[in-house]
Amino acid sequence: METLDITKIALTKYLFFTGKGGVGKTSIACATAVGLVDRDKRILLISTDPASNLQDVFEQELNGHGTDISGVPGLTVVNLDPEQAAAEYRESVIAPYRGKLPESVIRNMEEQLSGSCTVEIAAFNQFSDFITDREKQERYDHILFDTAPTGHTLRMLQLPSAWSTFINESTHGASCLGQLSGLEERKGVYQQAVKTLADPGTTLLVLVSRPDKSPLQEAARSSRELQLLGIENQFLIVNGVLQQADERDDISCQLRNRQQEALQGMPETLKDFPAYSVPLRSYNLSNVAAIRRMLSEDDLLFGVPYKPLEGGKRLDDLVHDLYTSSKRVIFTMGKGGVGKTTLATRIAMGLNSLGAKVHLTTTDPANHLNYDIVTREGIEVSKIDESEVLEAYKNEVRDKARENHITESDMEYIEEDLRSPCTQEIAVFKAFADIVEKAETEIVVIDTAPTGHTLLLLDATESYHHEVERTRGEISGAVAKLLPRLRNPDETEVVIVTLPEATPVFEAERLQQDLHRAGIHNKWWVVNSCLSLTRTTNPFLQAKAASELGWIGKVNELSGNNTALVEWQNL
């Protein structure tokens, strides 16, 4: 695979960098932007990365409108925060009614505007403004977006097309759409944004990945989904390819082999596109000078002599604590790719070997569980398949409707609501409740789906809990019991899983805050894949290991030292 050289690529007006959190989208977008400015191009860089350290990199305050970077003349940077935009949107809707409606009514409105749709709407809203802005189109040679993580990006991009059908087909006040007041007047902007994205002459999609199986699969998935949306002009950047492996150093050989295997076994979809690599760097991309070197220089900066990290807690300490404190429901939570499934499996096996009866559940569509080994140990394993549970839920509703002798034409009405984006969340939530119910007799270990999704479930849990109290609808035992159980620290533990790197730690920190807001207990953290616990002699890996220490320290702080470190392993 050729090393990335931006001068050799036919660049379009708009460039979108997409990929899982932590693959280096922001760094690469930033390096591309600076590289282009150095070739006398005028560049607008729009960042939606919540972990972005762009303010530190450029040593300048950034905002949502655009800041000219004094150290890099010709570069303008915009920093967007979809969460904040959602909060602002929510407030703009509610503010006029404060004092005019009773407090309980205001809270009811706030709750309904805190759903997943609101953040997505707010994000896409900001996003589409930049894609359709004529003045910016003329002022800049290229406009670069380092978008939020893949799933989110996909939803954002999918929304308008989903919505335009939704709006057209909708025969009644359709669910989640009502919340964007004035949606119709924005429809033109959304449509134009989508049209621009699907125009190969104007838009190039840059899939960013790491040379690892799971991020490459994720990239392939995004790629396919975006192709289906008509975005076909794509290319792939594989970031962090180890250039030199020292034959006497096991770790670097294993890592190189694993990377090379992953690259050779790359999903077919990705092979249709040009692919470039960016070498693993031994330095942090913490300032403009380092950013400039990222895509050009390969030389090694020697650091301090390396020593593996000692002390601290390990996974055994965590398992032992969960066992002695008699936890019944255990979640491993974190963004995709941090190793939640593997860790859930190891925790389940650890508890099992201490004599506990364990049920392991996975929601991971990529499913890394090694069923054979786990079931041989006597652990029961179950799976939540989103599309399956969705279909099951729909059928349940249809059956109920038929039981009530609903006519065919009324059925159409029901089907309309079943198409709403909420339905999937509900369906997964129900499946989830049924499994937690099993903790009556067993310890349930669940590896939840990626963060955004997980939070939806928890948010959902909360608002449905209220809803359950309010309505006299039927309440299944599993759903009604779920939230109090999740909130009971004697019964439930949420293990936050992260990696010793900037973006994963930042994402995990947000997850922790959200858990606390939802009243869910969290004691333990796991920092997975620590190179700093290995005895590598490879200077590149040693440099990377050294950069982990700050992040491990940060996690120790966040967890009150309840952090289990897990060594990098060749899986």
Next chain:
Amino acid sequence: MKTIEIFDPAMCCPTGLCGPNINPELFRIAVVLETLKRKGILVARHNLRDEPQLYVSNKIVNDYLMEHGVDGLPVTLVDNKIEVMGSYPTTDQLSEWTGINLNDIPEINN
């Protein structure tokens, strides 16, 4: 013909499919109103989340809300008078107000 208006609390969707379980009451009212609509009779149904302004500008509803809070919703107005508080009108009530026999709609109960 009487004017019927229903003021809902903030809800995700009018059939209540977005709850943890299907709420038969929401289900019933959605289907009955849809049937009326097909027969050319429009019963206005407002969602607090989407049309909060109406809950302020309609003095009857606003006074009612100030007194009862969100738990007082849904509330039904017939010819601008509060007829049903804290729940939905029955199918019989709707038949009476609209003069349309809704009893040929299958009963929806659980």
